[in-house]
Amino acid sequence: MTERATAPVRVFIVDDSALVRQVLNQCLNDHPxxxxxxxxxxxxxAIEKMRRDWPDVLVLDIEMPRMxxxxxxxxxxxxxxxxxxxxSTLTEAGTDLNLQALAAGAVGVFTKARLGLRQSLENLASGLIRSIEEAARTRPVLLPLSQAKEKTSALPATPSKTTERIVTLGCSTGGTQALEFILRQLPRDCPGIVIVQHMPARFTADFARRLNSLCQIEVREARHLDRVHSGLALLAPGGLHMQLKRSGAHYLVEVLDGPAVNRHKPSVDVLFRSAARHAGGNALGIIMTGMGDDGARGLLSMREQGAATVAQDEASCIVFGMPKEAIRLGAAQAVEPLTRLPALIAQFSDNPRAS
Structure with missing residues (x-):
């Protein structure tokens, strides 16, 4: 019998509850x-111990003494x-702490029950194990700081003029940080943007509101038949697909239920394929950090219909999965670091082939 080729994922647990540490330790160590x-x-x-033997993955509580x-x-x-x-017990559905954790760099969030803690943790074990294995395949990176200022009431209203240029963004793991970096730098006259970020339904509205509070452009969760126009970014609701349609000189989004595509709903492929059909050469498609291959074939369809297409480069990705597959398929005309993407989007309103 040959020795296992893959070493086990090395995990460090930080939690002030002795019961939590005991149950998590048992559940996780039972997995081969x-x-x-x-x-x-x-x-x-924790930091004293970790510096002697650094883990592959950290499992972390929020409410703890000293820090x-x-x-x-x-x-x-x-x-x-x-x-x-x-x-944590604090990361219940709809709380801002979920978004703060993701924005700070967490790759997953689990909520412990306040009552029946042991049973709650045992019920979470299978999902937590799966997330730990996925997290071990990610590569967190230090994102550059955006120079954008926070939105103020003195800024003029979002322009209502429709643009024929459309930007489509697709991302998954690591995308919350990457999207914040990009959107905070965009001017208010940037082309209309439609975004699919793999995220549960209970997160997307709060995530959009957070981005809206930080950005010069308007950012919100998409509603069925919303118009897409300059200075606006629409985020696909979690648990629903979003696709682009054209109505005369304007673009709209359709927000629809349906089966998962590539195991995801919303799916980047659904958005990108609709952009290929209805926007063609007026669209810019960007596939960014994420696990798996969702969006790669859709980006290829966009390129085949004349759209400009870009993949985020490996060095700036948390997970170089979706962009890697797009590059392998020949779907990306260009491979660019995250720091270049805001300028590419801003330039696209004037020149669809700007690079």
């Missing part, structure tokens, strides 16, 4: 491809980016 290499009751104890989990996560991501999964 995961090994818990250490535990700590708070981040300051809260989000502060620790931001510190880790600034000093030594590490795939991190938040597991």
């Amino acid at each position: 491809r995961i090994r818990v290499i250490g535990m700590a009751a708070d981040p300051l104890y 809260d989990g989000l502060t620790f996560l931001r510190q880790i991501m600034a000093e030594r980016p590490t795939p991190t999964i938040i597991c």
